[in-house]
Amino acid sequence: MDTQEYKYKIKETFNNAAEGYDKPALRFFLAAAEHLANSMKFAGNEHVLDVATGTGLVALACAQRLGAGHVTAIDLSDGMLAKAKVKAQQQQLTNLDFLCLDMEASNFNADSFDAACCGFGIFFLPDMEAGFKAIAKHVKPGGAIGISSFTGAVMDPLAQKFIERILTYGVAMPSLSWKRLDSVEKIHILYQAAELERLHTYTYQVGYHLAGFEEWWDVLWYSGFRGLLSQLSSSDLARFRQSHQEEIELLVEEQGIWMNVEILISVGYKPV
Numbered sequence: 001m002d003t004q005e006y007k008y009k010i011k012e013t014f015n016n017a018a019e020g021y022d023k024p025a026l027r028f029f030l031a032a033a034e035h036l037a038n039s040m041k042f043a044g045n046e047h048v049l050d051v052a053t054g055t056g057l058v059a060l061a062c063a064q065r066l067g068a069g070h071v072t073a074i075d076l077s078d079g080m081l082a083k084a085k086v087k088a089q090q091q092q093l094t095n096l097d098f099l100c101l102d103m104e105a106s107n108f109n110a111d112s113f114d115a116a117c118c119g120f121g122i123f124f125l126p127d128m129e130a131g132f133k134a135i136a137k138h139v140k141p142g143g144a145i146g147i148s149s150f151t152g153a154v155m156d157p158l159a160q161k162f163i164e165r166i167l168t169y170g171v172a173m174p175s176l177s178w179k180r181l182d183s184v185e186k187i188h189i190l191y192q193a194a195e196l197e198r199l200h201t202y203t204y205q206v207g208y209h210l211a212g213f214e215e216w217w218d219v220l221w222y223s224g225f226r227g228l229l230s231q232l233s234s235s236d237l238a239r240f241r242q243s244h245q246e247e248i249e250l251l252v253e254e255q256g257i258w259m260n261v262e263i264l265i266s267v268g269y270k271p272v
Contacts, residue, residue: 003126007102010124011076013227014054018079020222021055022087025215028261029057029120031206036119036148037061039202039265045069046114046143051103051135052076052121056084056096058148062117063088063096071096072113074103104131108138115139117146122190123181129193136194139270145196146267151203152182154261158216158248162225165244171231177224187266196268204263209256213245216257 014021021029036058042048045068050059052075059073075081078100085098104125116139125131136145167173181187184201191199210216220229232240251257 006126007076009227013224013230014075014077015079016230017222017224017226018055018077018083020218021080022057022083023218023222025210025218026222027208028206028259028263029054032148032204032263032265033057033061033119035202035204035206035263035265036117036146037065039200039267040065040115040117040144040146041267042066042069042115047072047112049108049113049116049135049138050074051116051118052124053084053098054080054119054121056081056087056098058117058119059084059096059098060087060091060093063093064091066095069095069114072099073097074099074101074106076100076102104134106138110137111140112138113140113143115144115146119148120150120178122147123149123177123179128180128190132190133194136196136270141270142272143270144267145191145194145270146265147181147187149181149187149264149266150178151262151264152179154178154182154263155219155259157251158219158257158259159225161247162220162244165240165247166228166232169232169236169240171228173228182264184264187264191266191268194268195271197271199266199268201264201266204265205261206263207259207261209253210259211256212252213248213257216248216259217241217245219259 050073053059053073
């Protein structure tokens with residue numbers, strides 16, 4: 001598919017997932033947002049660009065740390081942005097704006113921002129290197145660019161069992177997006193291509209025990225996996241869910257079902 005069709009598919013997937021993206025089963029997103037915001041080491045007065053903000057977790061975490069600063073948060077999904085705006089109102093945060101915008105088609109001026117960040121979004125870009133350079137272009141010299149990504153084993157063995165099961169239904173399996181940026185080496189290449197320096201990457205385990213299969217289903221239904229499930233007919237979906245539940249429940253431990261979520265937080269700087 002061409003670039004525009006690909007972006008439309010991404011937007012459609014996340015519009016569909018927006019309703020449950022902040023469910024407790026997906027609370028690793030909140031933990032990751034806090035780690036990313038902390039790693040940016042803000043002075044407190046920066047104007048920050050948050051790309052692929054989703055439901056605003058990174059943007060809100062940054063805004064809380066910017067007493068005299070501001071966050072401009074953008075995303076392709078208007079459904080996700082609607083959720084982000086509600087949360088900002090609930091938290092009484094007014095130092096941020098949410099815009100439905102494609103970063104690569106934005107009209108921001110070069111060096112418009114003091115810093116930029118992107119939580120679990122870079123690996124969805126059709127051309128990661130070009131997209132990351134476009135973000136860096138809008139950051140002032142000396143400014144920080146921070147991203148979060150997953151290690152390759154994220155959610156295994158749960159995710160692997162899901163993939164093996166859904167392949168038996170003839171679902172077209174694209175390459176898994178997060179595996180494009182699942183190591184320090186791959187991240188280093190990305191930052192180096194954008195001519196950034198002083199890169200630091202930190203690894204955090206933000207996994208936890210799910211209460212049961214229903215929580216794992218929330219993870220599948222309200223994340224990028226939704227795009228695979230949407231390829232099933234209603235009858236196949238029901239059959240798939242039953243079979244998958246049986247195999248996942250074999251993994252139940254005393255504390256629940258362990259979901260491994262190891263993340264990479266990377267921050268580099270634009271040369272002065």
